[in-house]
Amino acid sequence: MKRVQIMLLIAALALAAGALLAYSAPLDRLQGEFTRLLYVHVPTLWIAFLAFGLTALGSVMYLIRKKERWDRLAAGSAELGVLFSVVGVFTGMVWGQAVWGQAWDWSDARLATTAVMIFVYIGYLALRQATADPEKRARRSAILGTIAVVQVPLVYFSVNLWRTLHQTQSIRPDGTTMDPEMLVALLVNVGAFSLAFIALLMGRMLVTRLELVAGADTELAGDTVSPPRLSEIEDV
Amino acid sequence: MSLWRQSLEVSRVDLLVERRLGDTYRIVLPFAVVAMMIFSLALPSSVTDIGDVGVAVFWAVAILYGMQVALRTSLTETQQRRDTVMLLGLDPAARFAGRSMAAFVLLSAFMGILLVAMILLFSPELPRGWLIATLGAILLASAGLAMLAVLAGEVSAGLRNRSTLAPLIIAPLVVPLVIGASQVLESIARGDGILVWILLLITADLALLTVGVGLAKPLEEASR
Amino acid sequence: MSDALIVAGTYVVVYGATIGYAVYLHRRRKKAEQPAGR
Numbered sequence: 372m373k374r375v376q377i378m379l380l381i382a383a384l385a386l387a388a389g390a391l392l393a394y395s396a397p398l399d400r401l402q403g404e405f406t407r408l409l410y411v412h413v414p415t416l417w418i419a420f421l422a423f424g425l426t427a428l429g430s431v432m433y434l435i436r437k438k439e440r441w442d443r444l445a446a447g448s449a450e451l452g453v454l455f456s457v458v459g460v461f462t463g464m465v466w467g468q469a470v471w472g473q474a475w476d477w478s479d480a481r482l483a484t485t486a487v488m489i490f491v492y493i494g495y496l497a498l499r500q501a502t503a504d505p506e507k508r509a510r511r512s513a514i515l516g517t518i519a520v521v522q523v524p525l526v527y528f529s530v531n532l533w534r535t536l537h538q539t540q541s542i543r544p545d546g547t548t549m550d551p552e553m554l555v556a557l558l559v560n561v562g563a564f565s566l567a568f569i570a571l572l573m574g575r576m577l578v579t580r581l582e583l584v585a586g587a588d589t590e591l592a593g594d595t596v597s598p599p600r601l602s603e604i605e606d607v
Numbered sequence: 608m609s610l611w612r613q614s615l616e617v618s619r620v621d622l623l624v625e626r627r628l629g630d631t632y633r634i635v636l637p638f639a640v641v642a643m644m645i646f647s648l649a650l651p652s653s654v655t656d657i658g659d660v661g662v663a664v665f666w667a668v669a670i671l672y673g674m675q676v677a678l679r680t681s682l683t684e685t686q687q688r689r690d691t692v693m694l695l696g697l698d699p700a701a702r703f704a705g706r707s708m709a710a711f712v713l714l715s716a717f718m719g720i721l722l723v724a725m726i727l728l729f730s731p732e733l734p735r736g737w738l739i740a741t742l743g744a745i746l747l748a749s750a751g752l753a754m755l756a757v758l759a760g761e762v763s764a765g766l767r768n769r770s771t772l773a774p775l776i777i778a779p780l781v782v783p784l785v786i787g788a789s790q791v792l793e794s795i796a797r798g799d800g801i802l803v804w805i806l807l808l809i810t811a812d813l814a815l816l817t818v819g820v821g822l823a824k825p826l827e828e829a830s831r
Numbered sequence: 832m833s834d835a836l837i838v839a840g841t842y843v844v845v846y847g848a849t850i851g852y853a854v855y856l857h858r859r860r861k862k863a864e865q866p867a868g869r
Contacts, residue, residue, distance in 0.1 A: 379853060386846065393842075404834035411845045434825055451852070458848050465841050469834070483782075490779035497775060501766045510829035511762045514822055515776065518758055521814045525783040529807055533786055567849055574856045581863040 375577055378570035385563035389414075392556035399553075401470070408466040410556055414564035415459035416485065421568065422452030423488055423523070426495070430516025433509060439583075440576075442509035445516055446499060447575035451568060453492045456485055480530040487526045491519045505583060610701050617697070617705025621680045622712060631676045631713055632720075639672035639717075640724045647728060661729030666789045669718045669745075670752060670781055674774050676717050677710040677753050681760030681773075689764070689830070699823035703757060707819065710753035718745045734796045744791040747808035751784045752777075754815040758822075764830040783811045 393410040429445025502508035763769040
């Protein structure tokens with residue numbers, strides 16, 4: 372508990388520093404005020420992908436090791452992943468609309484993959500919510516998480532392929548040629564949001580464990596196995 | 608019994624159940640055709656040649672409704688049957704393969720008929736070589752969708768809301784299949800090669816097969 | 832709507848979501864730590 376609170380405090384300070392830098396860094400001529408969106412858009416999306424990776428890792432590791440902690444990692448990351456993906460996409464849409472007059476762009480593989488990821492997460496969380504038994508829940512979502520690990524990169528790849536062949540490359544600047552002050556502001560914010568993510572993830576995992584311990588009213592173990600009633604099998 | 612024979616047996620049972628109790632061709636297929644009609648009715652008047660969108664509508668409906676087709680078998684399965692099957696020592700990988708094969712057969716036929724309906728409804732311009740290409744795409748897309756549906760069905764087995772949850776789980780993961788399949792015909796129309804899209808579809812299918820077979824045992828344990 | 836306002840508003844959304852999640856966690860923790868009055 373204490374550790375989580377300390378992490379949260381550090382993260383809050385880091386975010387404040389990040390915000391300060393975001394507002395003192397120079398503006399890009401083309402984007403104007405909207406340059407500042409970079410400092411929240413990039414970090415949130417970075418975290419979204421990090422979270423997805425952790426959900427994938429947690430899922431696979433749970434299947435291998437069966438330790439409940441991996442499941443808590445996967446689930447907590449998924450929740451945070453949805454949050455930060457949605458926020459990241461939102462900031463991207465504001466930026467896109469303001470700077471390019473276009474909020475969305477299907478030919479951008481990263482955008483498309485993020486959209487798919489959001490819905491994969493939503494399905495993942497819906498599955499967890501629908502499964503009452505903790506062990507079943509852990510197993511099943513781990514399996515879904517593993518399936519997603521395999522398919523989501525394919526989404527990225529296929530949209531890329533589609534875009535390349537369509538030759539409709541939308542030039543969304545990655546901020547590669549950046550003023551050093553901007554770069555510093557960006558890096559600090561990436562760091563700050565990462566800290567926030569870690570703090571929130573730790574908190575989420577802690578809360579889940581508290582709930583597991585407190586949840587003495589879940590079904591008893593006995594009702595998971597019942598003998599098959601062979602006489603009732605339809606004769607096919 | 609070898610793995611292959613086991614799989615075939617599982618397929619045979621699934622298809623038999625579908626024949627006796629199933630509503631794929633009686634209900635889902637007509638529903639899908641109506642869906643395509645609704646699409647064509649909803650198109651704005653600025654679309655002068657609906658043939659242009661015909662292929663796109665076909666794939667969208669084929670995949671979205673195809674999910675329902677492929678999930679049919681898992682919806683009618685009972686816990687008793689699963690328990691028996693497990694006790695009889697049926698290899699879970701064979702079960703996955705068998706169920707996927709059955710769903711694949713149902714889906715391919717479903718999409719084939721739907722394709723004919725689309726052609727009649729939308730009269731699209733069909734470039735040379737479209738038939739082979741589209742049939743190939745149908746087979747590959749059906750295989751992938753079948754496996755995804757079996758996996759989604761298993762992962763949501765026994766849950767109260769599984770008829771809405773399973774499609775939600777499938778839908779985002781099916782995107783590579785949709786892109787690959789719809790691009791096949793478009794590439795032909797442009798005069799480009801379709802190899803890359805076929806390879807994409809094959810890759811997606813192989814990935815799903817690997818995951819399905821690899822996770823078959825944990826999946827069986829988890830879905831009880 | 833001025834550009835600066837839109838940007839500031841976006842920042843509010845971002846930080847708000849982050850803080851909001853922390854609050855959500857806090858609430859869940861409090862609920863879990865309550866003695867089981869079931």
